[in-house]
Amino acid sequence: MKYSFAPLTKNYESSAVRDILAVIQKGNVISFAGGLPAEDIFPIEAVKSAYEKVFASGNGSLQYGATEGFKPLRDAIQAKMEQKGIYTTADKILVTTGSQQTIDLFSRVMLAPGDVVLTEDPTYLAALQVFRSYGAKVVAVKGDENGMDPADLEAKMLEYCPKFVYVIPTFSNPDGKSWNDERRQQLFELAFKHDCLILEDDPYGDIQYHQDEVYRPIASFDREQTHVMYTSTFSKSVVPALRTGWVTGPEEVLQLMIQAKQMNDLHSSSIDQQALYYLLRDFDLNNHINIIRSVYYERMTIMQDYLNQVEPGLFKWREPKGGMFIWVEGPEHIDTGALLGEAVNKGVAFVPGAQFYVNEPKRNTFRLNFSHSTPEKIKLGMDRLMEVLASVPVV
Amino acid sequence: MKYSFAPLTKNYESSAVRDILAVIQKGNVISFAGGLPAEDIFPIEAVKSAYEKVFASGNGSLQYGATEGFKPLRDAIQAKMEQKGIYTTADKILVTTGSQQTIDLFSRVMLAPGDVVLTEDPTYLAALQVFRSYGAKVVAVKGDENGMDPADLEAKMLEYCPKFVYVIPTFSNPDGKSWNDERRQQLFELAFKHDCLILEDDPYGDIQYHQDEVYRPIASFDREQTHVMYTSTFSKSVVPALRTGWVTGPEEVLQLMIQAKQMNDLHSSSIDQQALYYLLRDFDLNNHINIIRSVYYERMTIMQDYLNQVEPGLFKWREPKGGMFIWVEGPEHIDTGALLGEAVNKGVAFVPGAQFYVNEPKRNTFRLNFSHSTPEKIKLGMDRLMEVLASVPVV
Numbered sequence: 001m002k003y004s005f006a007p008l009t010k011n012y013e014s015s016a017v018r019d020i021l022a023v024i025q026k027g028n029v030i031s032f033a034g035g036l037p038a039e040d041i042f043p044i045e046a047v048k049s050a051y052e053k054v055f056a057s058g059n060g061s062l063q064y065g066a067t068e069g070f071k072p073l074r075d076a077i078q079a080k081m082e083q084k085g086i087y088t089t090a091d092k093i094l095v096t097t098g099s100q101q102t103i104d105l106f107s108r109v110m111l112a113p114g115d116v117v118l119t120e121d122p123t124y125l126a127a128l129q130v131f132r133s134y135g136a137k138v139v140a141v142k143g144d145e146n147g148m149d150p151a152d153l154e155a156k157m158l159e160y161c162p163k164f165v166y167v168i169p170t171f172s173n174p175d176g177k178s179w180n181d182e183r184r185q186q187l188f189e190l191a192f193k194h195d196c197l198i199l200e201d202d203p204y205g206d207i208q209y210h211q212d213e214v215y216r217p218i219a220s221f222d223r224e225q226t227h228v229m230y231t232s233t234f235s236k237s238v239v240p241a242l243r244t245g246w247v248t249g250p251e252e253v254l255q256l257m258i259q260a261k262q263m264n265d266l267h268s269s270s271i272d273q274q275a276l277y278y279l280l281r282d283f284d285l286n287n288h289i290n291i292i293r294s295v296y297y298e299r300m301t302i303m304q305d306y307l308n309q310v311e312p313g314l315f316k317w318r319e320p321k322g323g324m325f326i327w328v329e330g331p332e333h334i335d336t337g338a339l340l341g342e343a344v345n346k347g348v349a350f351v352p353g354a355q356f357y358v359n360e361p362k363r364n365t366f367r368l369n370f371s372h373s374t375p376e377k378i379k380l381g382m383d384r385l386m387e388v389l390a391s392v393p394v395v
Numbered sequence: 396m397k398y399s400f401a402p403l404t405k406n407y408e409s410s411a412v413r414d415i416l417a418v419i420q421k422g423n424v425i426s427f428a429g430g431l432p433a434e435d436i437f438p439i440e441a442v443k444s445a446y447e448k449v450f451a452s453g454n455g456s457l458q459y460g461a462t463e464g465f466k467p468l469r470d471a472i473q474a475k476m477e478q479k480g481i482y483t484t485a486d487k488i489l490v491t492t493g494s495q496q497t498i499d500l501f502s503r504v505m506l507a508p509g510d511v512v513l514t515e516d517p518t519y520l521a522a523l524q525v526f527r528s529y530g531a532k533v534v535a536v537k538g539d540e541n542g543m544d545p546a547d548l549e550a551k552m553l554e555y556c557p558k559f560v561y562v563i564p565t566f567s568n569p570d571g572k573s574w575n576d577e578r579r580q581q582l583f584e585l586a587f588k589h590d591c592l593i594l595e596d597d598p599y600g601d602i603q604y605h606q607d608e609v610y611r612p613i614a615s616f617d618r619e620q621t622h623v624m625y626t627s628t629f630s631k632s633v634v635p636a637l638r639t640g641w642v643t644g645p646e647e648v649l650q651l652m653i654q655a656k657q658m659n660d661l662h663s664s665s666i667d668q669q670a671l672y673y674l675l676r677d678f679d680l681n682n683h684i685n686i687i688r689s690v691y692y693e694r695m696t697i698m699q700d701y702l703n704q705v706e707p708g709l710f711k712w713r714e715p716k717g718g719m720f721i722w723v724e725g726p727e728h729i730d731t732g733a734l735l736g737e738a739v740n741k742g743v744a745f746v747p748g749a750q751f752y753v754n755e756p757k758r759n760t761f762r763l764n765f766s767h768s769t770p771e772k773i774k775l776g777m778d779r780l781m782e783v784l785a786s787v788p789v790v
Binding site for chain 2: 014018110227
């Protein structure tokens with residue numbers, strides 16, 4: 001039978017990251033490719049204990065729940081938001097199946113074919129896929145290590161009337177970059193001036209290495225909650241398998257997203273949501289986040305020490321101030337996509353950078369994840385990677 | 396700020412069931428409104444033990460998982476499908492966040508504005524909402540207590556070239572109806588003849604009261620898996636809070652649905668999926684389903700005994716052969732929407748039937764759920780409902 005699919009499915013893209021992961025899972029390859037948290041430090045005892053409390057609370061815990069999410073969890077998220085300078089209320093918080101679902105539901109209520117979304121370049125691949133799956137056109141705004149260029153941003157707001165601006169301002173995926181405070185404020189002011197929404201994706205904000213630095217969420221400028229949808233997740237600070245994230249922002253938008261979520265899946269697993277509530281109540285999550293920070297910082301440093309051994313100037317990167325990735329730019333004449341085959345043959349993997357780009361891809365870039373591998377594996381993998389990088393001709 | 400939403404959001408409908416549930420949760424109302432399973436017989440000890448096994452299996456159980464779902468669970472579902480006469484393979488099974496997500500993902504890859512979906516009338520409200528949210532036009536096919544009328548079905552297939560036919564052939568929501576075998580076969584043959592897909596929604600199929608009766612899934616006719624998407628869920632047979640369902644069907648459609656799911660939420664909670672796998676492995680689910688069957692049958696009988704006391708002929712219903720609902724039709728001059736206010740004042744609630752209709756609603760119908768309330772509560776609630784029904788004038 002010949003199937004007649006919705007025309008928008010023509011915009012679906014296979015995820016190259018997913019394809020790479022499928023290949024490397026087969027061999028004895030050390031992977032710096034996926035964006036996985038360190039499972040050796042998962043707080044499994046605390047998670048286990050939290051689930052025990054759910055079952056101890058009785059049969060009612062296993063019944064259908066509210067689309068918006070488990071109310072005590074939303075209260076706990078509200079308190080967490082306040083610590084970040086985002087003042088909201090529990091009824092303006094929607095619990096989602098990870099921030100991926102936030103991106104999807106927000107896109108669903110906002111985007112029609114032909115609409116424009118402004119993004120950074122490079123940016124999170126799976127967000128680009130979602131925007132395009134709704135027929136939106138993604139337009140990249142120029143930027144540098146401090147964030148989007150305000151002049152180009154304003155010019156593109158005027159030219160394209162975008163439905164929203166999508167940003168990961170803190171320890172971004174893929175390039176580990178963090179915006180400075182001025183650029184955050186400028187984005188907010190321009191969005192306010194031109195009545196444009198911002199989708200602030202903040203999965204990594206908690207994983208900050210240097211305690212003296214301050215990264216204010218863009219949503220913290222939006223005191224009236226009129227212009228910024230802020231989303232984050234417990235996938236990186238607790239465990240990914242929970243699939244629990246949240247979103248807060250303008251009430252009118254949230255109400256439509258709740259309707260969309262109801263149609264999408266009624267509600268996210270309420271066993272997981274209740275467990276997370278008990279975990280936040282009884283477990284010192286801030287202390288655990290401090291452990292994550294120091295473990296990831298150590299792993300990042302080990303990886304970086306290797307990169308420092310490469311021919312000076314040949315490969316460039318910026319030391320990340322948090323998050324899970326080092327973004328490396330090689331000499332212009334190389335294609336890291338071609339290099340990957342060689343790397344996998346040697347037993348190590350990374351993600352070629354090209355696919356994260358909206359505009360002309362920089363084929364000489366690649367992304368390294370340091371959070372998932374233990375120090376021993378990082379050393380072994382980097383030994384292998386060094387051989388690959390050493391084979392790159394200087395000219 | 397004035398928000399500019401996607402035009403399709405104009406098709407979003409608030410769920411009247413949800414609105415009713417919100418009202419009655421406030422008072423001391425016995426609710427026959429929601430479609431909730433009996434929580435007093437939830438197998439909480441088995442569920443608890445299954446989660447313990449997840450955590451005992453180590454930290455890897457808390458990492459990101461595959462979009463398709465946890466492979467051992469898909470294997471277990473494959474075996475369960477075989478028992479129902481549906482021959483598939485684990486790689487053609489996608490685990491979803493309940494069958495609601497199946498309905499949504501399938502609609503997402505199939506429907507564009509203006510497309511037609513054929514349905515029964517009345518049918519599952521939240522499916523209608525999904526279809527319309529993608530801009531589809533829902534067209535009802537005539538039918539009777541045995542299923543869709545084949546002549547009208549074929550005429551409408553020819554007239555509308557529908558994208559698919561949506562049916563709940565076994566113990567339907569809202570009207571508790573079951574198709575006979577002939578009508579199932581006729582639907583399949585017409586779909587095959589006119590190259591039309593079928594979405595078979597089977598959340599209640601396990602809850603069958605009379606063991607001598609046979610209800611073959613329509614998907615069991617589709618040996619090559621070319622025309623029927625079959626979806627079911629563990630919400631009714633295990634517990635709803637797990638939010639775990641699945642779908643199997645034509646591979647080409649499933650592949651797009653997997654891409655859509657990846658964009659939608661990456662994957663459903665893998666803690667829950669793994670727990671479900673251990674539960675299916677170590678718990679006698681078939682025995683538990685037999686308990687559900689006998690408990691629900693008893694509750695249905697109690698409720699029906701009350702209905703039998705009403706003025707003969709005034710209210711009509713068919714004894715359901717399974718599932719969770721009795722569908723009642725009153726005298727033509729009444730509006731059960733108006734009656735609901737009176738009922739809530741007396742401390743009992745039902746769902747007026749009008750909203751489940753695609754065409755002209757029969758305002759004299761209502762849906763009673765008997766699974767959620769204990770026998771004592773059913774008696775108390777039906778005493779109250781009897782007063783309301785007794786107040787209805789004969790002419």
